[in-house]
Amino acid sequence: MGHSIWGGGELELDAYLARIGFEGPVRPDPETLRAVHRRHVAAFTFENLEVMLGRPVLLDVKALQDKMVAKRRGGYCYEQNLLLAAALERMGFAVSGIGARVRMGSGSVRPTTHMALKVEAGGEEWLCDVGFGGEGLLEPLPLRDGTPVEQGEWTFELGREQKDIRVLRSLHPDGWFDLYAFGPEERHPVDYTVMNHYISTHPRSPFVSRLVVQRSEPGLRRTLVGSMLANARPDGSGDEREVGAEELTTVLKNEFRIELDAEDAATLTRVYRAAT
16 A cells, blocks of 8 residues: 555554444445444543553554454543554545644643544545543544534534634533634644653643543443543433442443453552552
8 A cells, every 4th residue: 555644554454343343345435434433432442541550552553453452452542543543544544633622611721632533535524533532422523613413312513713723512401512622733643642642641641640431322421530430411410429449340341341351450450549
């Protein structure tokens, strides 16, 4: 194949497609893009366990495939979206990187630390993001401003602000909620290497001092942040409870489909107990 930006040539595409449960013809069209995005979100859990286990977060395609495909783990935004970018590139899609400032309802200016993708399909550009966790997209979102789109029971839209800044929003029971903002600048794999270093090592990173595990489904969002396990539904209802160290690995398996080997389970439980 030609020049590879995202390492698609190194990806074992059949293994990836089997991991996400995708069957049928692979074409660089909107139908395939939607199906792959939806199945990726369903298959891979958002999680920062490598950071909690004291290991570096590796972003090369071989490492991502070994961890997420072969070992059936998940990952956070760079891992998730870089794996998707490699797969989409291998399928023949035109893929470019986005750098976003997370808002999560806040009006303060935060650093550009989130990764998303812009993908061309069917003569249109799409925002693809399988790595935002609990509030994230289930499917690609057309890069059109002010057009609400329902995905399962959740609703998203893109708004535009001055200086060509776009904002991804999620509809909450009390109105629109800003998730993150991004500009037109194209990002490259090396940019995410720098962002990843900050997110995985800086004391102020939200992923360094606490466990973060999340799954988003058409009608339910599950999150484990620190020791609090929460379920949220589109109508605003939900429930939450504390998770003790003795039940952590069971919760990870039953609620988030993450199974650890004995050594990692013991290490994570020890770290978790110390943190909570």
